[in-house]
Amino acid sequence: MTARTRLIMFLAAAAVIAGFFAAACSRLPPFGTPDHPYAARAVAAALAHRTANTVASVNFDIRAFDTLGEESILFGTVLGATLLLRRARDERHRRAEAERVMPTTRLFGTLLLPVTLVVGVYIVAHGQLSPGGGFQGGVVLATALHLAYVAADYRALKRLRPLTFLDVADSLAAASFTLVGLAGLVAGGAFLENVLPLGTFNQITSGGTVPVLNAAVGIEVASGLIALLAHFLDQAVELTDPDQHETGGD
Numbered sequence: 154m155t156a157r158t159r160l161i162m163f164l165a166a167a168a169v170i171a172g173f174f175a176a177a178c179s180r181l182p183p184f185g186t187p188d189h190p191y192a193a194r195a196v197a198a199a200l201a202h203r204t205a206n207t208v209a210s211v212n213f214d215i216r217a218f219d220t221l222g223e224e225s226i227l228f229g230t231v232l233g234a235t236l237l238l239r240r241a242r243d244e245r246h247r248r249a250e251a252e253r254v255m256p257t258t259r260l261f262g263t264l265l266l267p268v269t270l271v272v273g274v275y276i277v278a279h280g281q282l283s284p285g286g287g288f289q290g291g292v293v294l295a296t297a298l299h300l301a302y303v304a305a306d307y308r309a310l311k312r313l314r315p316l317t318f319l320d321v322a323d324s325l326a327a328a329s330f331t332l333v334g335l336a337g338l339v340a341g342g343a344f345l346e347n348v349l350p351l352g353t354f355n356q357i358t359s360g361g362t363v364p365v366l367n368a369a370v371g372i373e374v375a376s377g378l379i380a381l382l383a384h385f386l387d388q389a390v391e392l393t394d395p396d397q398h399e400t401g402g403d
Contacts, residue, residue: 203351204360209281213366217345221330224370228327231377235320238384254305262304269297277371281360287367291374298379307390316383319376326373333362333369 182188199210212220273293280286302310337346345362352359 202347202361203354204363205282205355209286209363213363214347224327224330224373227377231323231381234381234384238388259304262300266297266300269293273297277368280367281363282355287370288374291371294375295378319379322372323376323380326369329369330366333365
């Protein structure tokens with residue numbers, strides 16, 4: 154594909170998007186008005202489905218199909234990194250060397266790692282009740298595990314990181330989002346319709362499918378980020394080019 158063809162395709166797509174964007178903006182309420190139709194509908198839907206966190210209700214109930222796309226982007230990113238960063242034939246594997254870490258850094262990381270794990274689980278589990286959720290909690294969980302790299306070295310991180318298990322968990326969590334959506338069709342509703350019992354408002358089991366989808370996203374984000382960083386760290390720490398290896402040896 155030539156540069157001219159790519160430019161034409163870009164301009165055509167940009168024109169279509171600009172047209173839809175302008176049409177959408179023309180129907181927005183004017184600035185300074187007390188009328189907020191989307192916010193009113195979102196809050197009403199969250200209360201009707203007993204989800205205390207309106208943002209979680211929007212992400213995993215009102216526009217859950219969009220969230221499925223966002224989750225799929227991360228899954229595709231991890232899959233692409235796995236394929237592109239796999240060990241090549243001309244690369245050599247070397248064992249990561251032990252690193253010297255300041256005692257204060259080691260103490261700080263060792264104490265903070267379990268605390269961060271608990272905070273991450275709490276954010277994921279309570280996403281339908283308070284600010285946070287699967288995306289945010291998943292990032293916290295992935296960050297918690299990599300505190301072992303900061304507090305010790307790469308060898309300690311590899312011992313704590315069950316990469317094969319995380320790859321499976323990433324795939325199952327991504328697939329479970331779609332399976333929950335299909336459950337709505339089986340129950341006689343629409344894809345990703347909230348069909349589970351709604352529970353009691355402001356309780357951890359409330360919200361129907363919202364906490365289920367929230368947990369699936371939390372597992373997928375945490376597993377995906379850990380796997381993604383694993384491939385980059387492997388390239389940086391344990392894989393070397395033969396030419397560079399020979400040059401360094403001289």
